[in-house]
Amino acid sequence: MTTERHVLVTVEGPKGTAEIVEVFVDGSNSPEYEVHFEDQVHVHKAEGAASIQATELVGN
Numbered sequence: 001m002t003t004e005r006h007v008l009v010t011v012e013g014p015k016g017t018a019e020i021v022e023v024f025v026d027g028s029n030s031p032e033y034e035v036h037f038e039d040q041v042h043v044h045k046a047e048g049a050a051s052i053q054a055t056e057l058v059g060n
Contacts, residue, residue, distance in 0.1 A: 002026040005034075008047070013058030020050045 004024045011018045018037040025032075033050035035042040037057045044050040 008033075009051075009054075011051075011054040011058050011060070013055070013060040015057065015059035018054040018057050020047070020054050022047075 003026065006022045008020045008022050011020065016038065018035055021034040021036060023032045023034055033044045033047050035044065035050050035054045035057065037054065042050075042053055044053065
């Protein structure tokens with residue numbers, strides 16, 4: 001299986017920086033979205049949910 005990851009946006013705030021990453025797994029038609037913050041990775045089915053969490057994690 002091949003997995004493609006693309007950083008969509010980097011969110012900065014007073015608590016740090018988070019990246020929202022679009023993830024396509026080979027054979028899947030719809031992506032998942034990961035929020036990378038510090039040593040944590042949070043997985044979401046929707047880009048909007050990932051954006052909300054990234055904004056909250058960085059303190060905005």
